[in-house]
């Protein structure tokens with residue numbers, strides 16, 4: 001699966017490999033969702049307008065529906081006879097020449113009328129008391145079409161309302177509602193089996209024995225996945241026994257159809273690397289990527305299901321997600337929106353290992369980024385205090401304060 005030099009597989013190469021793995025193995029599934037339940041999802045197919053919007057010519061103002069030619073006096077106010085009023089929601093009878101029909105905003109324009117005069121410009125300038133048949137004086141010379149919202153002026157029947165791939169926010173879902181469409185066909189979220197590994201890893205809330213730590217990665221990755229529109233179908237912590245790991249993985253796969261298996265931990269050079277020991281002979285490749293943190297990576301398929309292994313250090317897991325999985329999901333499913341990438345001035349010097357993309361954590365504010373914490377991949381407190389990833393390029397070993405750096409905003 002590509003070249004892996006001394007310093008590891010180039011970051012871009014592994015990004016491509018992850019994107020390709022998902023693209024090749026994911027059958028796109030769709031779901032029907034009610035409009036409100038479809039918020040934030042990606043539209044699966046084109047939607048054409050089943051009818052026009054507005055569906056009929058209607059008034060943009062409370063006022064009088066008129067025939068513009070009746071007001072063609074060249075300037076002086078014109079007297080018209082008041083016709084029956086037209087409320088919104090009722091069919092409008094035709095407008096006889098020489099008459100003006102009180103019309104409310106959104107009410108159907110009567111046949112024959114081609115303009116609306118707002119009530120403020122009429123004499124008298126109120127509707128009540130002002131019975132049908134009385135005279136109303138309206139300004140001479142009103143352009144045809146004034147304050148008329150013509151049929152189909154927003155969208156005509158048959159035109160493209162929303163294209164496949166559109167992210168459905170309030171406005172897009174409001175449009176479907178306006179078109180009378182009660183459900184949306186959306187792309188099904190990616191289903192993920194999420195496994196944290198390690199004898200030392202204990203669920204938060206449980207007491208720790210000596211040498212144990214609480215599981216940060218399940219929460220960190222589950223939330224990242226959910227924010228990216230994926231669905232964590234099952235997550236659990238598995239101990240450092242390759243046999244038990246494989247049995248548990250296969251049991252989960254048989255019970256829960258998933259599109260991706262994601263593990264953290266157990267893939268580097270130690271004596272008990274459970275994920276590597278369980279799967280290295282099984283079509284999964286364990287490699288080193290030229291990145292720090294997040295160097296150790298696993299990629300392949302297990303029983304035909306795409307498989308990715310991230311390193312166990314929490315910052316390594318998060319950076320792996322941001323650099324490899326999140327962009328692949330964006331490209332493939334339309335969710336999430338890519339991170340905002342900015343150039344910022346580095347507030348202090350940064351040292352970086354030769355030949356590796358170093359991903360530091362920082363606080364970005366108004367064009368400057370200050371590093372938060374050191375490069376250590378266990379520093380989850382510093383990660384939590386950061387709002388940006390700071391990219392120190394592979395070829396750079398030292399960036400002086402004031403250098404321009406690329407940052408990815410995490411918010």
Ligand SMILES: Nc1nc2c(c(=O)[nH]1)N[C@H]1C(S)=C(S)[C@@H](COP(=O)(O)OP(=O)(O)OC[C@H]3O[C@@H](n4cnc5c(N)ncnc54)[C@H](O)[C@@H]3O)O[C@H]1N2
Nearest residue numbers: 196201214215216217265266267268269295311312313316
């Ligand atoms: N001799 C070498 N040792 C290590 C290398 C190396 O190249 N040669 N690489 C280091 C790097 S870089 C990383 S990153 C880690 C990756 O290790 P693993 O993916 O095998 O992960 P573990 O050893 O299981 O754990 C690493 C670290 O993270 C803690 N951890 C694990 N899971 C969780 C969790 N769910 N929540 C919180 N913390 C977790 C674990 O206790 C370890 O401290 O390997 C280096 N070693």
Ligand code: MOO
Nearest residue numbers: 293294295316377
């Ligand atoms: O690749 Mo590791 O993530 O540096 O700690």
